[in-house]
Amino acid sequence: MRISGIFCEGKAFWVFYDCPARVENIRFSVAWVSRRNGAGIRWEGRGWLVVHRSKFDRNQMAILTHNRLVSSLAVPDSIFDENGFCETYCGHGIYAGLISSLIVRASVFRNTHFGQHIKSRARVTHIVGNRLSDGRTGTASYAINLPNSGTASIRRNTIQKGPLSDNVFCAICIGEEIAALGALSKRAGERNPSKGIVIEDNKFHNDSGRAETVFVWNRGPDAVSLRRNELSGLDTDYFLGLRPELEKLKSKPAALRH
Secondary structure, three states, X not given: OEEOOOOEOOOEEEEEOOOOEEEEXXXXXXXXXXXXXXXXXXXXXXXXXXXXXXXXXXXXXXXXXXXXXXXXXXXXXOEEEOOOOOOOOOOOOEEEOOOOEEEEEOOEEEOOOOOOOEEEOOOEEEEEOOEEEOOOOOOOOOOEEEOOOOEEEEEOOEEEEOOOOOOOXXXXXXXXXXXXXXXXXXXXXXXXXXXXXXXXXXXEEEOOOOOOOEEEEEOOOOOXXXXXXXXXXXXXXXXXXXXXXXXXXXXXXXXXEO
């Protein structure tokens, strides 16, 4: 089934306000509103929203959530193609607000424009076994963005940064809004505490054409564990940031490059 053309309350094709929900085998195409945040799905309920085997293409936002810890979002086996579809800056593939948890598994993100493929402010974020690609025409800023840090695992993903990226400086970017408040800010730590961030067994290819691109940039106060990631493309740095557990600042471990 394809959903297109009719919006709920100027927000999205489908808006959920209560109860757990499951969406399966639905295509959401060309969500557009004047505020540039038109979504395929807007999740504002409590409990879990599961979006399974669905497709989102050419929306300003694909999936957008509210900021309540009573909610969680899981997205397995879905496709996100050309979202952030605007003439000027608008949205992301998945944008999880300050919810309890986000799980994205075995999904494909292609040719996102302007925003990020996945942006998460969730307390706990798991991004496992996905393919995130700018291709030759996508302009996504970051592949994965955790602006408020949090607890996270990013495992077994294949990530490509393209030549038209809107921000070439990192593929996975963590904690920049905590940095803006001050790395030791009590307010920042209370907003999204971390029990650890693990980034392992991922493959990253740098097609940006820029040597200053880093695989991971951690600007927050929480340590990041980096294990068995493989980098290819231009001479990309492995890590830049605070307190890496396994790597020195801007290290380039030969065993993790090809």
